[in-house]
Amino acid sequence: MYAHREITDAKQVLDLVRYAHSIRNPEISGVGEYLASDLAEGRRLFGVTAADRLVACWLLHPFRMRLRRSLVSMGGIGLVGSRPDVRGQGSVRFLLEKSLETMREAGHAVSVLYPFSQSFYRKYGWELFTQSRRYELALGGIQIPDDGSTSLDAIELSYPDEASKAFYNAYAAEHYTFAQRGDPEWRKALHLWPDHIARGAVKIVDGETVVGLLGYTLYRRPDKEAATLNVHLFAHSSEEAKRAMLRYLKRQSHQNPTAELHVPMDEVLWPYLADSPTQHRIHDEAMIRVVDLECLDRLELDAPDTQLDVEVADPQAPWNAGVWSLRVRDGRLGVARGSKALLRCGIGALSSVLSGFASCGELIAARRIEALPGYDGADLPKVTTLLADGF
Ligand SMILES: CC(C)(COP(=O)(O)OP(=O)(O)OC[C@H]1O[C@@H](n2cnc3c(N)ncnc32)[C@H](O)[C@@H]1OP(=O)(O)O)[C@@H](O)C(=O)NCCC(=O)NCCS
Structure with a gap:
């Protein structure tokens, strides 16, 4: 029913953006110019259509972001909104699934967004990562x-x-x-x-x-x-x-x-x-989501040697689903398919732990991560996270 496509003319989304983001009339032309300059400077605009009618849109901001001790490719998601007459009909759920395919194709290892509601994005695999x-x-x-x-x-x-x-x-x-x-x-x-x-x-x-x-x-x-x-x-x-x-x-x-x-x-x-x-x-502040776990192979981090064997659930990005062995050796993360899991969680909880914002121990206590028989307390150290760019 829905289709996802890139939009090169910012004017096409202005009516939708005006309503969804409550932009006052004197300000809408400035928003249009701002969006046009976004596109000229490398950000990418996408729309969801139903029977050729634009029903939802989002904007992808490419960044090089520090994660642990490495710089990784990050896709910032902004401007998410849908037409008022299609709300609750699944267009934004579809949009977020397509955003993951789009970001994976663009080589983004992780995605960040500033949520209007944490619970809304948590369902789709984003988790809190900065305060x-x-x-x-x-x-x-x-x-x-x-x-x-x-x-x-x-x-x-x-x-x-x-x-x-x-x-x-x-x-x-x-x-x-x-x-x-x-x-x-x-x-x-x-x-x-x-x-x-x-x-x-x-x-x-x-x-x-x-x-x-x-x-x-x-x-x-x-x-x-x-x-x-x-x-x-x-x-x-x-x-x-x-x-x-x-x-x-x-x-x-x-x-x-x-x-x-x-x-x-x-x-x-x-x-x-x-x-x-x-x-x-x-x-x-922001929420993070791993787009493609394999892209985090060789991530540098300040952590003693350890190993997390995790069974990951990721309905929106099935390439991340399954058992993974995440091994830290000499300050580098190795990401490989595994066979026996000692932890079980959704991609959001794992994203928050990998970012350094949360630990496995905290999320096991809060039942966001399940410790399986044989888990010996292996964990990653927490770090202070913060992003200075808004989008
Ligand atoms: C937030 C917004 C994008 C949701 O769009 P939508 O068209 O309703 O999205 P969907 O129909 O795809 O629904 C997405 C999920 O939200 C749920 N949902 C939608 N409207 C809801 C409502 N009013 N109350 C509770 N849940 C709701 C849906 O059931 C669906 O959940 P599911 O995947 O578990 O079934 C839309 O309301 C909007 O444009 N708001 C204004 C702009 C905005 O706040 N953007 C977010 C910026 S971060």
Whole structure:
């Protein structure tokens, strides 16, 4: 009944996108231009049709993302939506199955998305894999030890220069589950939407050398008088660079008494604050799914030698189903077909464990992974995960 095809003209999906993503009329032409530039810059748009009528669509964002210690090909899924008159009739279930075939053909090892509902995507094999700390705090209350003769400077850039871009990619290759950024990714990260006043990066430099990068958005909601400073990237290569970033933020306090900071789960801020933040919450972010387990063969990871023998269920991507032997030897994962399983789970639970977000032990306790007779507690260490790109 349904067919899946690539769409090269962004205008074809605009009516569907307008309704499904509640885009106000003055903003729809900007969304159309944005989508057209997405396609020109290598993202790919797909549609589901029924009797030649477009009923659902999605957008594929190709990334090179750090997973454990390797850079892997990741397919980011965005813009999922269906026509209101076909809801509940299976077009998006079909779309997600086709997205897996499409991403596999494109060589993506894993897929990431930002869910409107975790339970919706969990059914199709995606599982939670990033969380961040979100603070709202008084910038005047930042307290930083006196660095005396620090030579670091903070320079605001509306668009990162070559040195800042190189710093970012070197940092992203070594930290969290960050993705590499070229100009298309930077343009997307700094695109000005109607609520935005300014977006950019602040580079922290030691002479010519970039040692830190802060990404910000200054925005104002139509119903608010005051603007809000949002810091969505807080990348530093040393304690001195971190202090320079905090010092820069403190100096913004006359214009912006409070700011929002989104930082990785392992970023420690409280010793630099005079008082508790107005708000401090943990925010669930992206979900991950292995697209093709075999693509993770030779993944580098910080883990002692071990072996997970897992029977995987994957109704949407049958090439992942069956018994696998996942062996870590000398910091590398070996992925091979196995014969006897000691663990049993869906692809989502395994995806979360492979990403480093969850451990087998946690998911066995929560009955998301079943331990079979003979399982001896083999596990992978957890790591802090975070992706800085939204899509
Ligand atoms: C979310 C959305 C994409 C679902 O589309 P849809 O056309 O209803 O999807 P499907 O018909 O393929 O249904 C997918 C699953 O959701 C279930 N479902 C659909 N509508 C539902 C509802 N209102 N309540 C509960 N479950 C529902 C279906 O039963 C199906 O589950 P199954 O595979 O177990 O049978 C659609 O509602 C939409 O476009 N929403 C606005 C945009 C949006 O939120 N996009 C997601 C961005 S991350």
